[in-house]
Amino acid sequence: MSFNKDPEAKKSGSGFSRRGFLQGVGVSGGALSTGVLETEAQAQTPAGVISGETAITLQINGKPHKTTVEPRMTLLDVMRNKLDLTAAKRVCDRGTCGACTVIVDGKAIYSCTALAIDSQGKQIQTLEGIAQGRDPHPIVNAFVENDAQQCGYCTPGFVVASKAFLDKNPSPTYEQVKEGLGGNLCRCGTYVGIRKAVLQASSKLKGGRNA
C-alpha cells in the first residue's frame, strides 16, 4: 500500500511540507512536545524571544481578529478556543490527519502545526470563509451531492484541502485527486464520495478542463 504519510509527498499538490513548516517556524516561545521540533526551532530562533500572554491580530477570511495567545499555542487551538472558529477540527494534533487544514497565503497547511503567533500578517482562509459567504465554492455542495461525508468530522479538512487542491489543479484526473488528497484521513470511510465530489466540483469551475 502506498501509505505516503510523509507530508512532503502527500501535500505536494498544495505546496505544503513538514520540512517547509519546520524551516518556517521562526518565533518559538514554548515547549513543543516533540524533540524534533524543539531542536529545529531552536536552530532557527531569532534574537528576540517572546513569552507569556501576547496580543496578536490574525487575518482570517479577510477580517482582522484580535486576541491574546501564549506563543506556544497553535493556530488551530486559537481559532477553535479563542475565536470560536470551529470548522477546523483537532484530531491527531500532529500534522497527520488533515482535519485542521486551512489555507495560509494560498497554501493548504495543517493548522495544528502552525503557531498562532507566527501566523500574523498572513492571509488565513478557513472553511467558514470558503463555504459560508455569498458565493460558496462548488466543492461544498459537491460533498453533499456525492454523500462524501458520514460523521462529518474530517469533512471540513477535506473540503478545505480539496479547495486548495483545485485552486492549483482545476482540471485534475482521477489519479491526481487520489494523490492530491492523500494528506487527509477519514475513519468512516467516505473516500469514494470524496473522489467523485472533487471531480464534480472541478467540472463546475471556470477554466477547468473537466468543465
Add this chain to the structure above:
Amino acid sequence: MPNYNWPDPSKRKVMGQRINRLDGLDKSSGRAKYPSDMNPEGLLFAVMLTSPHAHARVKSIDTSAAEKMKGVAGVRVISKAGTEIQWAGTEIAIVAAESETQARDAVRAIKVDYEVLPHIVSERDLSKVGSRAKPSGEQITGDPESGFKEAEVTSEGTYGIPVITHCCLEPHGAVIQWQGDKVNHWPSTQAVSTIGGELGRALEVPAENVLVDMQYMGGGFGSKFPADRWQIEGAHLSKAAGGKPVKVFLDRATELTIAGVRPSHFAKIKIGAKKDGTMTSWQSESWSTGGFGGGGMAPLPYVFNKIPNFRLNHTAVSLNTGPIRAWRAPNHPQASFLTCSALEDMAAKLNIDPVEFFTKNAQFTARPEMYQRQLAKAAELIDWKKNWHPRGQGSGPIRRGLGLGINSWGGAGHASKAKTTIHPDGSIVLELGTQDLGVGTRTILAMVAAETFGLPMSMITVKLGNNRYPASGPSGGSTTVGGVSSSTRKSTVNALYKLYETVATTLNATPDQLEAVDGRIRVVGNPDKGMSWKQACQKLGVNPIVEMGENDPKKPEGLNTAGAAGVQMADVSVDMETGRVKLNKLVAVQDCGLIVNPKTAESQVYGACIMSVCAALIEERVVDSQTGRVLNADMEFYKLAGISDIGEIVVHMDITPENDKRGIIGLGEPCAIGGIAAIANATANATGVRVPYVPLTPRNVLAALQGQGRNA
C-alpha cells in the same frame, strides 16, 4: 383503523429514492457544531494525568503545586493512593484551568509515586500468559470424532487478528456544566436518551435534571455509550468551579490507549470434509484478549454454524492493556476472518474453487439460498470465473488473487418512541431522543414522515439529539434505523389518522376511506374528491395534532426484522519481493431488508469496506512488552487507509421484493464484517501461502513467504 404497514414499493414516492442527507451542507460548510466545538461562556479546559505504567500501585499523589498554578480552577484525584493500576493510561488525576495550556502545565506539576508491578501485554503466544489464561468450558455439538472419521480430507491452520482501536476522529468527551441542581451535558455519544440518566446516577442528580444535547458527533463505532469517568470528573470540576462549563476531551494518545479496543482473536482450527467439499466436522481452540477483562469467544464456526459436528474451546486472556468496548459488529469480523480463512484453506486443499465450496456448504448456514444467490452475484461483479486461478498459480514478482468472506447480523430495530405534531398551519415536527452518528438518521426520519403524509420532505422538521424528546435506544448493534423508522411510521400514521378524522365529514367519507397523496387528502378511488394539505390542517382550528408511535422490539409488526446477510469478494496484487499487498477491487453484496435511502445506505457499505481494508492491511495496536505502553498511540503509526489506498470498491445493495417484504434490517454492522476475510483469502490465493496473521503488512507477508509462521 390506522394502517402501519410500509406502502407497497410500487406506491412509494420518497422511501427508496436516492436522497442527499439533510445535514450534509451543515457538515461540509463547517456550520455543524459538534460537542467538541462548544464554547459556552466561561469555559474551562480539563486535562487528565494518566498512568505511564501498565501495572502499578499508586503509593502517593501530591497535587498541591498544581492547585496553586496560574489559571487552575480545580484539581481532582481519580486514583487515590493505594489504587492498583491495571493498564497504562488509567486515569490518575484531572485538572481544570482557564486555558488548555495552563491545565497541561498543572498536570505536569502533579507528583505521583508508583510501585511498579510486573505486567503482561501480549497474548499471541498462549503458552506465555500463565495464570492470565482463563479457559471456558468445552462446547460440543454432534460427534466431532466421528465427523473427522467420516471426513476424507482434513485441513488445519492457525490464524490471528490483533487488537485494533476505534480511533474515532472526535475523541471521547463532553462539555459539561453543573450549576445548582442542573447539569447541562453536551457529550459525544451514541446514547442521547440514556447517557443523562447514567451521568445523573454517578453525580446523584435526578435524571430529569440532566439536560443532554448532541446534534452531531464525530464517530463512535460502538465505543461511545457510557458516561465515562472523565465526564463524571468534568462535572465535579464544573460544580467546584461555581458552575462554569468544563470541556473534557481525551487527547489523541489517551484516546487510542483507553477509549476502547476491539478484542484480538487467535484460533487453531481443524476442518474435516469429504472429497466433494461437504464439511463433516469442525474443531477450534481459540483465545482472545480485550484487555484486563479478557475476551469472549467469537461466534465460531461463523455463519456455517450448522456443520453437523463441532468442538469448541476458548480461552480468555487478561492483559494489562486498555479495555474492550463494542466495535462495529462485536466479534463478527474476527469470526468471519477465522472461519472463512479455514474454509478457503480447505477448499485449496481439496482443489475446489472457493465460490463452489462456500456455495455447496451454504447448506450449513441459516439462509442457504440467500448466500448462494449473493455468492453468485458477487462472483459476477468481480468476474470471478475469468480472474480466479487455483491458489498460488501465478508467476512473476506481482501476483494477483481473489478471495471471499461472508457476513451475518441481527439488526432488528431497538425500542423507540416518536412524537409527531401537525400544526394547524400544515407544518410537521418529528421529535425523537435518538442520534445521527453520520449514517443519515435525520434524513431517513424525514423520508419516512414525508412518505406517510404524501408531502415533500421540506415540510418536515426533524428534531433529535436531545433527551427532552421521547426516548429511543442507544445506537448500537445496527438497531437504530429499524427502530426509529418504525416508531416514526406509527407516530405519523397515528397523526394522519387524526387528521382524517377531522376532515372526513367535510369530504363525506369515513377516515378509513381517505389517503394522503401528493399534498392532498383525498378519497381513495375518487382522487377529485379531496382537499389540499393546508386546507385540511386549517380544519384543526387552533389545536395541533400530537401523536406518539412506538417500536416495541417484541412486536415490530413487520416494520423491521432481524437477519442481514452479505458477501464480500476481494481482488489483490501482492508484490512477492516486498510483501506489499495492494487492493485492486473489493465487491460487497449486502442485504438489509427494506432500504429507506439507498444513497446513504451505500455510503455506509463503502465506509465499512474501507474499514475492512484498514483492518486487513494496516491496523494493529502495538504494545511495548518492556514498558507496557501503546507504542502507536498516535495517527502516524496507528495507520488508517488514505484516499489512494483503497482500490476500487463496488457496492451492490441486495434489493429484491422478497428482502423488501422483511421490513427494515440494520446495516451498519453486517457490511463491516466480511472484507477482512476476503482480502486475506485473496492474498493466500495470490501468493500460494496462507499469511496466518493480519494485518497483511509486508512483515507478516514476507514472514509467511519465508516459511515462518506459515500453516502446514
